[in-house]
């Protein structure tokens with residue numbers, strides 16, 4: 001199942017009042033499954049490696065949630081797709097056997113380049129931009145893991161903690177119109193005809 005299918009499917013089930021389990025949020029639920037798919041289909045990583053990668057992803061999500069936020073209403077989409085991307089990048093790096101420093105760098109690179117991402121769902125729904133944003137998040141996670149595993153480990157100038165802190169500060173400065181309210185950005189600029 002693609003990131004697009006998982007994201008849309010979970011949103012539909014949620015709307016129908018069913019119980020769903022997603023991470024880090026419902027709207028950003030397509031990133032990790034998409035990267036899990038390439039871990040199995042492309043990298044042929046074992047189930048054990050995938051499970052251990054998921055534990056690392058959980059740790060990254062925990063740090064982001066407890067030190068900044070994973071809710072678009074608090075910090076914008078950087079806290080949803082951004083954190084999902086960081087979780088997936090760390091998961092992929094760990095499952096491939098890279099050391100903790102590379103794993104941290106992967107998460108940091110993934111989140112750093114999602115900083116400032118706003119939440120501006122067209123019509124208040126999660127079709128635009130959220131579905132493609134999940135797919136882009138998966139691609140970015142792969143790229144972040146690739147970059148982290150190919151660059152010099154030390155010194156890496158920006159730590160994951162620093163980037164989480166930056167996300168919090170950017171979130172505080174972000175207009176509430178760009179935090180899940182559909183009052184700005186794509187939500188108001190898109191032409192309906």
Ligand code: SF4
Pocket residue numbers: 027028072076077080081118119120121126129130133180
């Ligand atoms: S744009 Fe908003 S609703 Fe869509 S994925 Fe990002 S945070 Fe979720």
